[in-house]
Amino acid sequence: xxxxxxxxxxxxxxxxxxxxxxxxxxxxxxxxxxxxxxxxxxxxxxxxxxxxxxxxxxxxxxxxxxxxxxxxxxxxxxxxxxxxxxxxxxxxxxxxxxxxxxxxxxxxxxxxxxxxxxxxxxxxxxxxxxxxxxxxxxxxxxxxxxxxxxxxxxxxxxxxxxxxxxxxxxxxxxxxxxxxxxxxxxxxxxxxxxxxxxxxxxxxxxxxxxxxxxxxxxxxxxxxxxxxxxxxxxxxxxxxxxxxxxxxxxxxxxxxxxxxxxxxxxxxxxxxxxxxxxxxxxxxxxxxxxxxxxxxxxxxxxxxxxxxxxxxxxxxxxxxxxxxxxxxxxxxxxxxxxxxxxxxxxxxxx
Amino acid sequence: xxxxxxxxxxxxxxxxxxxxxxxxxxxxxxxxxxxxxxxxxxxxxxxxxxxxxxxxxxxxxxxxxxxxxxxxxxxxxxxxxxxxxxxxxxxxxxxxxxxxxxxxxxxxxxxxxxxxxxxxxxxxxxxxxxxxxxxxxxxxxxxxxxxxxxxxxxxxxxxxxxxxxxxxxxxxxxxxxxxxxxxxxxxxxxxxxxxxxxxxxxxxxxxxxxxxxxxxxxxxxxxxxxxxxxxxxxxxxxxxxxxxxxxxxxxxxxxxxxxxxxxxxxxxxxxxxxxxxxxxxxxxxxxxxxxxxxxxxxxxxxxxxxxxxxxxxxxxxxxxxxxxxxxxxxxxxxxxxxxxxxxxxxxxxxxxxxxxxxxxxxxxxxxxxxxxxxxxxxxxxxxxxxxxxxxxxxxxxxxxxxxxxxxxxxxxxxxxxxxxxxxxxxxxxxxxxxxxxxxxxxxxxxxxxxxxxxxxxxxxxxxxxxxxxxxxxxxxxxxxxxxxxxxxxxxxxxxxxxxxxxxxxxxxxxxxxxxxxxxxxxxxxxxxxxxxxxxxxxxxxxxxxxxxxxxxxxxxxxxxxxxxxxxxxxxxxxxxxxxxxxxxxxxxxxxxxxxxxxxxxxxxxxx
Ligand SMILES: Cc1ncc(C[n+]2csc(CCOP(=O)(O)OP(=O)(O)O)c2C)c(N)n1
Ligand code: SF4
Ligand SMILES: [Mg+2]
Numbered sequence: 037x038x039x040x041x042x043x044x045x046x047x048x049x050x051x052x053x054x055x056x057x058x059x060x061x062x063x064x065x066x067x068x069x070x071x072x073x074x075x076x077x078x079x080x081x082x083x084x085x086x087x088x089x090x091x092x093x094x095x096x097x098x099x100x101x102x103x104x105x106x107x108x109x110x111x112x113x114x115x116x117x118x119x120x121x122x123x124x125x126x127x128x129x130x131x132x133x134x135x136x137x138x139x140x141x142x143x144x145x146x147x148x149x150x151x152x153x154x155x156x157x158x159x160x161x162x163x164x165x166x167x168x169x170x171x172x173x174x175x176x177x178x179x180x181x182x183x184x185x186x187x188x189x190x191x192x193x194x195x196x197x198x199x200x201x202x203x204x205x206x207x208x209x210x211x212x213x214x215x216x217x218x219x220x221x222x223x224x225x226x227x228x229x230x231x232x233x234x235x236x237x238x239x240x241x242x243x244x245x246x247x248x249x250x251x252x253x254x255x256x257x258x259x260x261x262x263x264x265x266x267x268x269x270x271x272x273x274x275x276x277x278x279x280x281x282x283x284x285x286x287x288x289x290x291x292x293x294x295x296x297x298x299x300x301x302x303x304x305x306x307x308x309x310x311x312x313x314x315x316x317x318x319x320x321x322x323x324x325x326x327x328x329x330x331x332x333x334x335x336x337x338x339x340x341x342x343x344x345x346x347x348x349x350x351x352x353x354x355x356x357x358x359x360x361x362x363x364x365x366x367x368x369x370x371x372x373x374x375x376x377x378x379x380x381x382x383x384x385x386x
Numbered sequence: 387x388x389x390x391x392x393x394x395x396x397x398x399x400x401x402x403x404x405x406x407x408x409x410x411x412x413x414x415x416x417x418x419x420x421x422x423x424x425x426x427x428x429x430x431x432x433x434x435x436x437x438x439x440x441x442x443x444x445x446x447x448x449x450x451x452x453x454x455x456x457x458x459x460x461x462x463x464x465x466x467x468x469x470x471x472x473x474x475x476x477x478x479x480x481x482x483x484x485x486x487x488x489x490x491x492x493x494x495x496x497x498x499x500x501x502x503x504x505x506x507x508x509x510x511x512x513x514x515x516x517x518x519x520x521x522x523x524x525x526x527x528x529x530x531x532x533x534x535x536x537x538x539x540x541x542x543x544x545x546x547x548x549x550x551x552x553x554x555x556x557x558x559x560x561x562x563x564x565x566x567x568x569x570x571x572x573x574x575x576x577x578x579x580x581x582x583x584x585x586x587x588x589x590x591x592x593x594x595x596x597x598x599x600x601x602x603x604x605x606x607x608x609x610x611x612x613x614x615x616x617x618x619x620x621x622x623x624x625x626x627x628x629x630x631x632x633x634x635x636x637x638x639x640x641x642x643x644x645x646x647x648x649x650x651x652x653x654x655x656x657x658x659x660x661x662x663x664x665x666x667x668x669x670x671x672x673x674x675x676x677x678x679x680x681x682x683x684x685x686x687x688x689x690x691x692x693x694x695x696x697x698x699x700x701x702x703x704x705x706x707x708x709x710x711x712x713x714x715x716x717x718x719x720x721x722x723x724x725x726x727x728x729x730x731x732x733x734x735x736x737x738x739x740x741x742x743x744x745x746x747x748x749x750x751x752x753x754x755x756x757x758x759x760x761x762x763x764x765x766x767x768x769x770x771x772x773x774x775x776x777x778x779x780x781x782x783x784x785x786x787x788x789x790x791x792x793x794x795x796x797x798x799x800x801x802x803x804x805x806x807x808x809x810x811x812x813x814x815x816x817x818x819x820x821x822x823x824x825x826x827x828x829x830x831x832x833x834x835x836x837x838x839x840x841x842x843x844x845x846x847x848x849x850x851x852x853x854x855x856x857x858x859x860x861x862x863x864x865x866x867x868x869x870x871x872x873x874x875x876x877x878x879x880x881x882x883x884x885x886x887x888x889x890x891x892x893x894x895x896x897x898x899x900x901x902x903x904x905x906x907x908x909x910x911x912x913x914x915x916x917x918x919x920x921x922x923x924x925x926x927x928x929x930x931x932x933x934x935x936x937x938x939x940x941x942x943x944x945x946x947x948x949x950x951x952x953x954x955x956x957x958x959x960x961x962x963x964x965x966x967x968x969x970x971x972x973x974x975x976x977x978x979x980x981x982x983x984x985x986x987x988x989x990x991x992x993x
Binding site for chain 2: 120132136156378
């Protein structure tokens, strides 16, 4: 079934379920370096949205500052976009989500944007479980400011000037699991099949979905030995399962061997099917997830796939008990209490 | 109420001073004196006498000295009075200094064991055996300290002639629903009253008599007034990070919203309040919500304003509405966090890097805290930009008398927002084009079902179509349009309030919480033979009335509560040709400004 979905996608007609073409999901031309991992991720975002027949006007694209954060301009030009300040996209996202809970928030950030300057806001966003897809295009450097170390840089890695990094990297995925994130995945810009599946699954998640995507910076960090290079990622990638995504509008006819796969039902009725690859791994076990991530790092493996999922955690809009209508759409009748309310307040103060 | 007659003229009638004095209660922070002081103040208010109460407190939870000052004034002057007439010296740590700073002839009420009588013989002393009275009132040792505070209420009430029915009424109000506490406090008041009646011969001239000057009025602090204004303005996303003196704004707003903006049946709310992780996040959330179409706000004080700088610049440049309440306190840095100042005028006005300038409202009373909160949300959406409301600790946290607030007449102004139907009719949409020539472009909200609604918001250079640009001509056009928009705002912001007097050659300019002191000072100046006109600023950018006012007068005194004459300098920048006319009266010791200081400063410069 997983395969069949993908095959069907391959010979998809020129328009999707809602009559839009792939071109309708594109944005303005990219101004990034040729071969930049970020552009590869942009292509998969376009593909995932097209195949899922996402309505562009219901999406809000969000980002911080960096080469990675520029990319929302390169997809879904019909959607509103917000390129915020460096590291502070999570707070913008939180406000947007409160104002209009019907929007799909699709955010892109960098490793500097998220794990350096934005680490505090990142943690609090995850803690609140603001419903959104949060993609970190992780290249281990500050691309836009020309190659300084970020907080995910490998220990011992060297700048072109010869300066070497003596501090251990922050692992965004294990941090997210630790902070209580209900959807944590890792992928690689050069693995389109897995990335599209993870993106689609993330879009069905109700809560913060973190996708840490290794995205080589061909200009500043694609050298031999960098764990964020194309070569390293290709040679060390260790998918913990093959991930398949079945949207709610497609029937599931399960064709995998019982016991060899895990199936997760999402809140909107869609399904994720995880076919075991190298390891016996259940992404619903938090401690096991952290354990597996750390073991892989110690063994120089580059673990990819859906690392952790918890579909039951309430998201922030639910916790806040918001009105059924998006707050942004409420008019004066609902927002301004009547004269009697003011009189009552004044009477109490007399 | 506020005639320009000075209070001094009607001061003493046959040795009696009626409804015209200040009470200064010195206690220890956290000792529970707050309720006693509120009871005293409310009882006077209920007797129809104009009154104000100010808490002069330390940045501390318990142990440090704190003062509560009550001003009783039949003419309605409710600014802080510089001179203390009646001291209640309950704090051993400060008692000596407190009594030494009294003017001759003032009253000092103090506990026996402090021995203050010897310190000042030119002061009228009432030495009260508080410990003994408290021991008699209760056998619970823990309660004795608390009750001591109510005992001084009884003593003061008996000496001044405050109606005990009013004291009882305000105690019942203060401890509503707590029968035991009410009984105990009444016992304590009675103990004080009895002692004063039986053992203290009246030696001082101060009395209260019923009036009818507070009928229909309310007592409220400015933070509550801002909260009520925000709720009736229709705010729906509120973000904050706790900081004195602004916390109580959001805390009171939360209570009001819970009561009036939640569906009783299903508990669902037409608002979201988020206590953010810091002010960087608070302003980010407010901007995100404003961008997405909600009425949003955040509330903070100076240190928070500093943290918000980068985001506020983005709000200005990318044109996103939100409202920022700045309840100012003493800086720089942590400064004196529980003391008052008008210190953020320039930093708020120019907040962020590059060429930025913001709209800032300047409420001068609790009623304006309410009405300008309403204005701020309309202005933010009309001008698609962050709008500041610059309150301060004195206005925000102290109790002020006011007429009840009127229900808003104006409907909410949501500004230039295009919906899907309008977009279809237009056929084309450019986010940053100045279609109407007023500098204000049109915006669309995310979620608008139209293929042309979407645009990309960014803090980097952008052209009319919201596309990235670094072209010199694009940048110039954008910056000049933003300036045009700012000029348009001059016609929308609240105009200054101007009061004139025949023949005045001297003008006074003030703003915010200085108003009460300035009004009273004008009466004092009149008594000294100096006629003045008065312009009270209510907003930045300035309106044309300001220039007229400065032009018309020989000399102008700009009264403000900071060291560097921030507002005067801003006016000088705006009208360099008239700069030399502008002089300053500056009050920046952290205490609320008082009339006497203003009067003395003006008179000394007039010599
Ligand atoms: C407050 C602030 N400090 C510094 C910068 C400069 N700056 C721009 S992008 C960037 C780093 C971006 O790194 P990352 O998020 O990893 O994105 P990448 O370019 O690698 O995709 C920095 C430091 C800024 N824009 N704002
Ligand atoms: S500098 Fe690196 S991250 Fe930036 S566009 Fe070039 S390759 Fe991509
Ligand atoms: Mg990077």
